[in-house]
Amino acid sequence: MNIVHICICGPFTDGLTYQENELVTEHVRLGHTVTVIAASTTYGEQKHIVEAKVGTTQLQCGAKITRLPYTWKIFGWISTKIRAQKGLREYLETLQPDCILFHGLTAWGLLSVAAYTRNNPRVKLFVDCHEDFNNSARTWLSREILHKRFYKPIFRRCVDQIHEVLCITVESLDFAIEFYESPREKTRMYPLGCTIEAPETVAYRRADFRARNGFLETDIVITQTGKLDHTKKLEAALQAFCANPSPNLKLVIAGRMTDAVCAVCLPLIKSDPRILDLGWQTPDKLRTVLAGADCFLQPFGQTVTTQMAMGYGCVILAQDLPSHRWLVGDNDLLFKDASELPAVLKKVVENQAGLDQLKRANSEFAATHLDYKQLALQIVN
Template sequence: MGTEMRILHLCLSCFYIDDAGYQENHLVRQHVADGHEVLVIASTEIFDGKGGLGYAEPGSYIGSDGAKVIRIPYVGWLPHKIGRKLRIHAGVYQLIEAFGPEAILFHGCAGNEIATAARYAAAHPDVLLYADSHEDLNNSARSFVSKNLLHRMFYRSRLRTALPQIRKLLCINVEAMDFMAGLYGVPRDQLEFFPLGGHVLEGPDIAERRAKTRSQFDLQEDAFVFLQSGKMTSRKKLADSLDAFARLEGAHLRFWVAGLLTDETKTDLSAKIEADPRVSFLGWKSPDELNDLLCAADAYLQPGTQSVTMQNALCCGCPVIIDDVPGHRPYVSAGASLVHDPSSLLNAMQEALTWDQTGKRATALRFAKEQLDYKKLAKRPLEA
């Protein structure tokens, strides 16, 4: 194989969202930037802009990450609700065959088409087939039906069929590795840690973005900014963050909320946001706009469920305060503060106000360069 390859990203067990900053976006974007011929085959599932599920029209186009995207529907011979759960799509093998990939990265292990990708790899032994896993008990198999019917019976059987053809199963955290080994029975030696990453910004770029963004918000030199972002379900624990912030005194303090408020949380969170003039709700931001905010912020908060924005924060040199779960323990080396309840969250936010900002930001950025750079991570699925 030459240095330029035909790379196929299969996003049929997960969302592929244009103008987003998820792992799939970063890897596709990096593969395009590296000069490869890249194709994304994705489901029609997208976000509707209100935090819910929507559907795009089937078809092909050049996506925001620079690659051709082909969106395909679920099979017509099953009721839509069942096809969506089993993730069975029409014509996948034929599309793979027409592209003739040299490397395939299948995103998400829970679905039917991983077996289709493996069937192609079996017929073409030189093809590199990798799969990644974001699934763990925090986000998957949370009900009896989901765990025992979907995951243990259907998804597991499809993955087990595919395993002989998969070079490695790339897991984003320790919990995902445990989930794959425990519920799916994947041998530990076939699992590999593959963290969510980001595009690491250089010091001068960070400084320029920080100055520009803080000026836009008319912040004084001593302003200290907390930032939390994402689709704000109750499990993101934004309410805990806002409650803790309300107990911090100081007109120089700011709290920025970027993202979406879901129907279940909107009333309560809106009241908390409006109650404190130091808090600003900024709405949904593009990845580049979010990077500007991360460069300008002094601490990124993630006391609830995991999000790739935490890694993006480190790539912008922004220190983080995050939930104390096994998957976050490696980030202590990045200077992360771990919290496990509202009291420890408050303590961490109070302590943040006394940080050596220069040292903290340098530690975060150094860790990102060593561990999280997608320029390095994107090469892994291309290795035999």
């Protein structure tokens, strides 16, 4: 099958573990012909957005990627919000795909793709939705101008050509139906996923990580990862951790702190020998960290790493949100806000024997619902 992934709603970057990267990789592994159409922006060092060369190259996974220029680049930053790519429809004519997965609801370019599928009704068009009321339409300008009067009319004009709207969280499902008026019958959950590795690979990663860092099997290793700005509540997590005296409790930080967060958190990290700061990790090293950990901590909001952690059987310690409940049910370790973290860590220590049951449940859920191989098959079957 000839599959096209269109990634113009954000800076597509080769080598990351985002949903679009993983689905492209899985479609290649399944033997399909895969092309990524992306904007001319990508992430550079420290995740700063930089210009990428327009043209066609090859991704690490073997798929072809073609970066198209913005149609109205003269508008500068605004062009990255309009998201119209020069020659998009014409390029689709040359590719003649069987299936298109458009990543994001919010782009002028969706009009070009819908026009192509209107003239080629054999082609299935899937559109995924990452937007929700927490990350989109939060200000008056964003809600009333950008979303309600620009993105939404574009989506509504294209909706008849869309086969399914795939929502990555419970919150994005509500957003698509309530705000964008996506038809319920063609809107469904399509969660961010994870790569399920062989049990022996996971066991090797776990043993290697814990041996290298001096962790015993009786230790409870908790990890917090990602780009750690003030919204990630690392300071509150550290304060809660340091207040718990259990010698078996360990904390691994695997991410990049902003300067402001580092200034506040570094003294706390240095004050407690149970805390290990690894800094930013490559995707493969992050997998090893997650395999070696027992619990994954997300004090505020959501991250794709939660699903990755579940793939390695981590117990999830996270804010009580609908999407987290969809993932882990009522495991009694979700919390309203960071002020409840001391009580959560106390439960973890006191119920250490019960962690194995939660870990098995998370591994089973991930294998059934979050495996990127199975998610990729849903697009082609």
